[in-house]
Amino acid sequence: MDRQSTTHQNDAPLRIVLTGGGTGGHVSPILAVLDEFECQNIALNPLWIGSKHGAERAAAEARGIAYRHVSVGKLRRYVSLHTVPDAARVPLGVAQSLPILRRFRPDVIFSTGGYVGVPAVVAGRTLGIPALTHEQTALLGLATRINARFSQCVALSHEETPRPTVSRGGRVTVTGNPIRARLRAGDGAKARDFFGLEARLPLLYITGGAQGALALNDTVAEVLPQLLEHLEIIHQTGPDDFNGSYSRLRALQAELPPHLATRYHLTERTGDELADIYACAALVLSRAGAGTVAELAALALPSILVPLPGALEQRENARVLESAGATVVIDQEDLTPGQLVDELTGIVGDSDRLGTMTATARSIASDGNPAALLVAELLRLAGRKQNS
Numbered sequence: 001m002d003r004q005s006t007t008h009q010n011d012a013p014l015r016i017v018l019t020g021g022g023t024g025g026h027v028s029p030i031l032a033v034l035d036e037f038e039c040q041n042i043a044l045n046p047l048w049i050g051s052k053h054g055a056e057r058a059a060a061e062a063r064g065i066a067y068r069h070v071s072v073g074k075l076r077r078y079v080s081l082h083t084v085p086d087a088a089r090v091p092l093g094v095a096q097s098l099p100i101l102r103r104f105r106p107d108v109i110f111s112t113g114g115y116v117g118v119p120a121v122v123a124g125r126t127l128g129i130p131a132l133t134h135e136q137t138a139l140l141g142l143a144t145r146i147n148a149r150f151s152q153c154v155a156l157s158h159e160e161t162p163r164p165t166v167s168r169g170g171r172v173t174v175t176g177n178p179i180r181a182r183l184r185a186g187d188g189a190k191a192r193d194f195f196g197l198e199a200r201l202p203l204l205y206i207t208g209g210a211q212g213a214l215a216l217n218d219t220v221a222e223v224l225p226q227l228l229e230h231l232e233i234i235h236q237t238g239p240d241d242f243n244g245s246y247s248r249l250r251a252l253q254a255e256l257p258p259h260l261a262t263r264y265h266l267t268e269r270t271g272d273e274l275a276d277i278y279a280c281a282a283l284v285l286s287r288a289g290a291g292t293v294a295e296l297a298a299l300a301l302p303s304i305l306v307p308l309p310g311a312l313e314q315r316e317n318a319r320v321l322e323s324a325g326a327t328v329v330i331d332q333e334d335l336t337p338g339q340l341v342d343e344l345t346g347i348v349g350d351s352d353r354l355g356t357m358t359a360t361a362r363s364i365a366s367d368g369n370p371a372a373l374l375v376a377e378l379l380r381l382a383g384r385k386q387n388s
Contacts, residue, residue: 013043014382015105017129018065019120020112021056022072024210025136025291029112029371031059032178033378036371039181040386042379047104049097049120055210056116070096072116093119101127107382110374111151112136113144125150125167130381134374136177136290138316140164148172153377157290157370158320173377176370177294182272184298188280194273195265197232202282202348204231210269212238213287215332216306217245220285221252222337228260230345234277239268283348285340288318288329296321297365302357303327304343306335326361 014037020026030048037044050056052069060067070093097119109124109131111117121131133147134155140162148154148164156163157177166172192199204227208216217237220227227233240246246268253264270277278295284303286292290313296303303321307314309332321327328343347354379386 013045014379014384015045015107016047016378016382017101017104017106017109017120017124018046018048018060019050019109020114020117020134021050021054021059022114022116023289024055025289026112026114026116027056027059028180028291029134029136029178029374030056030110031063032180032371033110033374034063035181036178036369036375040372040375042375047100047106049100051116054116068100070100070119072119090115090118094123097123098126101129107384108132108378110134110378111147113141113147115143118143118146121147121150132374132377132381134175135161136294137161137313138290138320139313141313152381155374155377157294160320173373175373175377176365176368177290178369178371178374179291179295179298181371183275183278183295186275186277186279188276191234191273191276191280194276195234196262197234197265197280198263199232199280201230201232201263203277203280204233204283204285204344204348205236205277205281206233206285207236207270207292208238208287209289209292210238212236212243212245212268213306213308214238214243214245215335216285216287217243217249219335219337219340221249223341224249224252224264225256225260226341227344228256228263231283231348232263232265234265234267234281236267236270282354283344285344288314290317293317293321297326297361300358300362300365302347302354302361304340304347305329306332309333320364321361324360324364326357326364 018030046065048060048065048067051072072093101123111121111133113135124131131151132153133151135144136157138158138161145164148166151167152170154164154166154172155175159174163172237245253261278299284301288305288307305318305327307318318329322329376386
């Protein structure tokens with residue numbers, strides 16, 4: 001290829017297929033990488049391939065990205081009544097992805113794992129389209145193990161993650177798990193104004209992810225007055241029509257003494273204000289999803305993590321922070337209201353311990369910029385030069 005055609009290629013928008021979803025943990029890295037492309041002034045022509053009703057569809061539509069859905073089947077390591085029909089959907093999804101990819105002619109495919117991302121990656125390999133698969137969790141997912149055999153690059157979030165077998169000529173690299181740039185630019189004063197925070201007590205942020213965590217919500221409800229004697233709380237409950245927690249906790253708040261009720265701030269979900277919440281939070285109580293763990297490390301936030309029962313990847317995610325001393329991990333079956341009060345008040349009441357947890361969280365954050373590293377890999381696979 002001569003110099004003139006190379007220049008033209010690098011000036012043309014990068015045609016990229018985005019795939020992955022099912023949960024917010026698979027969607028967030030895609031959004032972070034899209035933000036990084038924008039920061040680097042790299043023009044894109046994106047297409048998102050996902051499931052018919054997954055979280056990824058709403059994310060694509062919010063960004064104005066063209067979207068195509070294909071059949072996807074949940075990949076299970078165990079046998080259930082759904083194993084066979086779900087497995088059958090995977091080759092159907094591959095077959096549906098083939099004409100989509102032929103028409104779009106992408107330069108590269110970016111998959112963030114999960115069963116949603118398998119069809120496009122497998123179909124892309126048959127068409128000679130390079131793919132990068134990113135694994136967010138500390139435990140290598142089954143979908144990533146499959147995708148790795150059809151991808152030219154697998155990017156891991158943790159050094160501790162076992163290396164998968166990749167496509168011949170492919171490679172494995174550790175980039176870290178990207179978080180959206182706006183989360184690093186939060187303004188605590190805006191959160192105080194938005195929620196009407198008193199700013200006299202340490203702020204605890206409670207979250208169970210996009211859908212909330214019923215077990216966490218119920219445990220907090222049992223000891224809410226005790227917690228509010230020591231903490232101001234922003235509590236993201238999840239959608240009321242999903243778990244009913246918001247209504248129950250709102251009713252409980254109405255029964256609190258006025259001086260405690262004003263310290264409790266309920267929301268079903270968070271949006272752009274999350275960055276501002278993080279900026280003024282002293283401590284976070286949460287599940288241990290990959291995205292949350294990456295955010296806690298990048299923003300140096302001490303935490304108490306309660307992994308979702310049965311989700312081995314959440315236990316491994318939490319272990320990364322726990323081994324450094326940046327979090328306290330409590331298995332849900334061991335979580336009691338009394339223990340929760342003791343742990344939360346013990347941490348915020350000990351400034352030395354709180355400072356140590358903050359420092360260790362910062363020490364295990366990814367070196368460099370994970371989103372920028374992923375952009376560089378995608379450009380390399382697409383045969384593009386990175387902007388200087």
